[in-house]
Amino acid sequence: MSAPIIELRHVSKRFGPQHDLAARLARNVATRFGRPTPNETVRAVDDVSFAIAKGEVVGLVGESGCGKSTVGRMVAGIMPTTEGQVLFEGQDVNTLSAEKTRAAKLKIQMIFQDPYASLNPRLRVEEIVGEAPSVHGMVPRGQFGSYVDAQLRRAGLDPAFKRRYPHQFSGGQRQRIGIARALAVQPEFLVCDEAVAALDVSIQAQILNLFMDLRQELGLTYLFISHDLGVVEHLSDRVLIMYLGRIVEAAPTEEVFLRPNHPYTQALLAEVPRIEARKRRFTAIKGEIPSPLNPPSGCHFHPRCPHAMPRCSVEVPAFKEVAAGHRSACHLND
Amino acid sequence: MTATLEVRNLQTHFFTRAGVVKAVNDVSFSVNRGQILGLVGESGSGKSVTGFSIIGLVDPPGRIVGGSILYQGRDLAKLSEREMRDLRGNRIAMIFQDPMMTLNPVLRIDTQMIEAVQAHARVSRADARTRSRDALGMVGIPSPEERLEAYPHQFSGGMRQRVAIAIALLHNPDLLIADEPTTALDVTIQAQILAEVQKLAADHGTALVWVTHDLSVIAGLADDIAVMYAGRVVEAGKAATVLDTPAHPYTAGLIGSVPSRNQRGSKLRQIPGMTPSLLSLPPGCAFRTRCSRATSVCEQEPPVGEVTPGRTARCFHPLESVAA
Numbered sequence: 001m002s003a004p005i006i007e008l009r010h011v012s013k014r015f016g017p018q019h020d021l022a023a024r025l026a027r028n029v030a031t032r033f034g035r036p037t038p039n040e041t042v043r044a045v046d047d048v049s050f051a052i053a054k055g056e057v058v059g060l061v062g063e064s065g066c067g068k069s070t071v072g073r074m075v076a077g078i079m080p081t082t083e084g085q086v087l088f089e090g091q092d093v094n095t096l097s098a099e100k101t102r103a104a105k106l107k108i109q110m111i112f113q114d115p116y117a118s119l120n121p122r123l124r125v126e127e128i129v130g131e132a133p134s135v136h137g138m139v140p141r142g143q144f145g146s147y148v149d150a151q152l153r154r155a156g157l158d159p160a161f162k163r164r165y166p167h168q169f170s171g172g173q174r175q176r177i178g179i180a181r182a183l184a185v186q187p188e189f190l191v192c193d194e195a196v197a198a199l200d201v202s203i204q205a206q207i208l209n210l211f212m213d214l215r216q217e218l219g220l221t222y223l224f225i226s227h228d229l230g231v232v233e234h235l236s237d238r239v240l241i242m243y244l245g246r247i248v249e250a251a252p253t254e255e256v257f258l259r260p261n262h263p264y265t266q267a268l269l270a271e272v273p274r275i276e277a278r279k280r281r282f283t284a285i286k287g288e289i290p291s292p293l294n295p296p297s298g299c300h301f302h303p304r305c306p307h308a309m310p311r312c313s314v315e316v317p318a319f320k321e322v323a324a325g326h327r328s329a330c331h332l333n334d
Numbered sequence: 335m336t337a338t339l340e341v342r343n344l345q346t347h348f349f350t351r352a353g354v355v356k357a358v359n360d361v362s363f364s365v366n367r368g369q370i371l372g373l374v375g376e377s378g379s380g381k382s383v384t385g386f387s388i389i390g391l392v393d394p395p396g397r398i399v400g401g402s403i404l405y406q407g408r409d410l411a412k413l414s415e416r417e418m419r420d421l422r423g424n425r426i427a428m429i430f431q432d433p434m435m436t437l438n439p440v441l442r443i444d445t446q447m448i449e450a451v452q453a454h455a456r457v458s459r460a461d462a463r464t465r466s467r468d469a470l471g472m473v474g475i476p477s478p479e480e481r482l483e484a485y486p487h488q489f490s491g492g493m494r495q496r497v498a499i500a501i502a503l504l505h506n507p508d509l510l511i512a513d514e515p516t517t518a519l520d521v522t523i524q525a526q527i528l529a530e531v532q533k534l535a536a537d538h539g540t541a542l543v544w545v546t547h548d549l550s551v552i553a554g555l556a557d558d559i560a561v562m563y564a565g566r567v568v569e570a571g572k573a574a575t576v577l578d579t580p581a582h583p584y585t586a587g588l589i590g591s592v593p594s595r596n597q598r599g600s601k602l603r604q605i606p607g608m609t610p611s612l613l614s615l616p617p618g619c620a621f622r623t624r625c626s627r628a629t630s631v632c633e634q635e636p637p638v639g640e641v642t643p644g645r646t647a648r649c650f651h652p653l654e655s656v657a658a
Contacts, residue, residue, distance in 0.1 A: 063520035064491075074466045078432035170608055173503075200376035200609070204600035205591035210600065220430060227521065230550070234602070253598065271525035273550035274591050278574050282528040288490055289520065 003053035003090065005189055005221050006075055006108070011048050011084035013070050016041035040291045044070045046245035047084070048249040055186075057215065057222040059253070061229060061268075064291055069193050072225045076110040076191045077101075106136060109182035113194035115174030119166040119181075125152070129180045136185065148184075154217075155180035156210055172203035179210065183218075189190030193225045208235060229272045233257055238325075241265050244292055244300040247319065251326035261328035264301045299331065307332055331332040336407055337364040338541035339388065339509050344411075345400035346380075346387045349554045357383040357396065359565035365509070365558070368539040370532075372556030372573065375548060378609050379562040381545045385511045387411075388417045388543070389428050410440075424454040427502035431514040433494040435487040436501060443470075443481040443497060450501050469500040473530050492523035499530065506538055513545045528555060551590055553577055561585045563621035564610060571645025581641040581652040583625045619649070627651040635645060 017040050030036065038320050045067040052058050062068040073079035074086060077093060078180060085092045088104045096104060112118040119128055130148045133139050139147040139211065149159035155176040166174055175195065182190060187212070196204040196329065208231065214220055226232050232253075239256045241249040249262040260266045270281075287304040290296055302312035311331050319329040346358035358380045365371045375381040386392050388403055390410060403410040405426065410418065431434055438446055446460060447466035457465070463482070470478035471652040473496040486494055495515060502510060512531070516524040532555065535542050545598050546552060552559060553573065561582065569582040580586040590603035607624040611618065619636050622628035641647045 022360065033453055063522065172608060201549065201588055201591045202376060202605040203608065205593075205604040208593065208602050212599070228593075229521070230592065230594040234598055268521060271521050273524075273528075273554050274594055275550045275553045275589065276594070277550075277554045278577070282525050283552065284533060287496060288492065289522070 002085075003054070004038070005054045005089060006223070007049075007051040007087040007090075008071075008075070009049050011045060011071075011074060011081050011086045012043065013067070013074060013079070014041050014082045015168075040293070043295070044292060045074070045244050048242075048245075048247055049084075050240060050247065050250065052189075052221060052223060054221055055215075055219055056238065057224060057236045057241045059232035060223060060225045060240060060242065061227065061232050063227060063244035063289055065244070065289060067245040067292070068242050070120040071242070072110065072191045072193045072223060074328075075223055076108050076111065077105045086215050095217045096325045102136075104130075106185045107187050108189040108191065109185060109187040110193065111175075111182050111195045113197050115171055115178050115198065116166075118136065118173060118178055120334065121166055124163055124165060125157075125169075125177055128177060129184050132181070132185045138185065148164050151180045151184045154183060154214070156206075170203075172199055172206060175199060175207055176210070179207075179214075183214070187220070189209070189223070191223045191225070194227070195224075197226065197228065203281050204231075212236065229269065230274075241268070242288065244295050246300060246329065248301065248321075248330070249326075249328045251323075252327075254305060255323065255326050259326075261322050261326065261333070262301075262306055262330050263305045263332070267304075299329070336474070337366050337404075337545070338369075338406060340364040340404040341384070341388065341401070343397065344384065344387060344403060345352070346383050346392055346396060347399050348396040350395055350613075353613050356565050356615075357612060358387060360401070361560075361565075361567050362401075363558075363560045363567065363570060365541040365543060367508075367541055369558065370535055370542040370544055370556045371608050372552035372559045373543055374547065374552055374559060375543045375562035376588075376609055378564075378612065380565040380612075381547075381562050382513050384562070385428065385543060385545045388509075389422055389426055390415075390512055391428075395426065402583065420454070423450060423502075424505045425507055426509045426511070427505070427507040428511045428513065429495075429498055429502050429515045432519055433491070433498035434486065436498040437494065439486050441485075443484055443486065447482070447501060447504065450504050454505055465504065466500075468595065469504050470497065472503065473497075473500045474526065474634070492519050492526070495519060495523075495527060496530070499527070503534065507540060509541050509543070510534070511543045511545070514547070517546070517548070524551070531555070539555050549589060550594070561588070564615060565612060566620070566648060568621065568649070569645070569647045571642075573581055575642065575645050579582070579642075579653075581645065581647040582621075582649050583651070583653065584621045584625050584648075586653055587624075611624035627653075 048071060060068050074081050085120050093101055093104055094202050130144060130153050134222045148162060152159045152162060158174050196207050224235055236253050239253050240247050243264050260269050298313045298315050299317050301309040317329045317331045321326055322328050342362050344358055344361045348355040348357055361384055373381045380385035387398055398411050411528045417563045444463060448462040451462035451465050467478045467482055469656050470481060475481055475496055515528050534540050544555060556573045559573045559576045563584050569576060580589055604622055610620060616623060618633040624634040636648050636650045638648050641652050
């Protein structure tokens with residue numbers, strides 16, 4: 001395996017309210033009188049480490065609130081970490097000079113879920129796609145038009161439409177505009193955050209095919225964030241499963257789907273509706289996804305886990321290797 | 335046995351300034367007691383409007399312009415608004431994609447549920463409350479007695495959808511229309527809701543119309559499938575038959591687009607082009623511009639033909655019974 005293009009080391013992200021002086025005073029007084037105010041800090045991402053090799057496609061799977069989008073944003077460098085390091089090609093992005101940071105950030109681009117919300121409605125397509133390369137001086141003035149045309153064509157759009165506004169396009173075409181915009185700065189790494197979730201099945205297939213073509217053509221590396229296991233299975237080389245801020249399992253794609261180790265992964269795979277399955281009885285993991293404001297102690301999954309033991313509610317399971325390249329965080333493996 | 339619901343040649347059109355949008359154009363299907371029909375289609379195919387037409391919630395400029403909707407032999411399209419109100423929420427109920435379309439954000443759950451009970455049953459407030467509590471318990475909401483006093487915002491998305499389902503079930507409806515009720519939910523929560531719905535159809539004999547774009551959900555849930563494209567049912571039949579050996583090229587394309595059906599890492603068999611605007615449909619088969627089997631005869635309107643017993647397709651060149 002080649003050197004990692006991106007590596008996260010013990011990365012955490014906490015979100016909490018910013019208290020002003022009065023709020024802090026009030027909380028102090030309340031605590032003194034024996035009424036501590038409840039914890040308001042969300043540990044969205046809790047000590048996450050992983051590395052992605054150049055050219056790899058890694059799927060990041062989890063349900064809502066598990067922190068998968070926050071991980072994606074920290075990887076893309078559009079959200080700072082609370083703790084831990086993000087390394088791009090072996091260098092900590094926070095210790096680089098301003099100029100090098102900018103260069104590193106350009107190499108990582110993000111594609112968002114909602115193509116309606118992530119495109120400026122007041123800009124023409126050519127401005128949306130061409131803005132970043134011209135700001136960063138990547139194209140000489142004279143070639144600007146042909147450069148934008150090439151980006152649009154690569155994303156499967158007719159350059160004849162470049163004078164149009166985003167609202168004049170369908171959902172699938174808008175997602176293509178978002179892809180053309182991301183590719184315009186010649187990135188090496190794409191973070192796709194639920195990039196096909198809002199699209200119809202037939203359009204989704206077109207966009208997934210485009211992602212695979214671009215991988216071949218440009219040698220791109222992907223972090224593909226999705227709740228859709230079918231999409232992730234199809235596209236990824238390796239899969240990371242997240243639950244309430246932690247990675248609970250990481251393994252090559254086939255391995256995860258053949259031999260899921262963590263009870264959460266097993267339950268998730270059992271629940272995925274599959275087109276091959278006919279008229280079956282749906283059973284369900286009991287319980288709700290707990291609030292990340294107040295996650296369960298020990299293993300976060302223990303209140304819903306069919307195999308939970310007393311130990312699970314006390315001790316956080318170590319994330320360790322269960323087979324070659326296959327890691328899982330579960331006490332059952334001891 | 336008469337079907338619980340029989341839709342015959344339904345036509346719902348929207349009279350917009352830009353022209354007449356034939357959102358539902360000659361749609362027919364039927365659902366028996368305890369059966370689940372999956373109404374499948376992509377955005378703009380008319381599947382939701384079909385659902386709204388059945389329950390009489392099509393707003394102007396939309397109007398049912400033709401066909402009939404027979405509920406236990408009575409034509410819903412011909413009922414007065416008053417007669418429809420007696421049925422709606424009582425014998426026929428609907429669950430929406432967004433449970434906040436059902437729930438009023440400023441009223442407590444008990445207020446809303448008691449109102450829904452008393453709208454159709456002459457019972458005391460206390461009885462109505464008991465019935466509401468039991469309904470919440472039935473859809474798997476823990477400690478229903480306390481949750482009755484909560485407001486909708488105090489529930490998670492999955493729990494809100496359960497409350498909406500509990501309200502729909504208050505009067506043990508004979509017919510339930512579900513419009514993408516699990517699309518916004520997580521996989522594990524979706525499975526819980528699907529389990530409840532299956533139990534309902536099996537235990538109470540409720541006939542279910544499940545409107546969705548998700549073929550994988552339908553594969554596990556439905557007895558019958560009707561696939562819609564551009565306002566028409568293009569293929570209909572037993573779920574297993576349609577999914578295993580699709581006859582209409584659009585159904586085949588749709589199934590081929592689902593990632594899990596394909597070899598991992600291979601190219602997905604995509605349908606070229608996009609769904610046409612309903613305002614400017616080409617004459618003849620609406621799918622022909624995206625279809626690999628299209629010929630000049632497709633410029634005529636294809637008739638509904640029985641491809642194999644019990645399975646119909648609206649196509650001049652249906653696929654032979656080859657596995658997809």
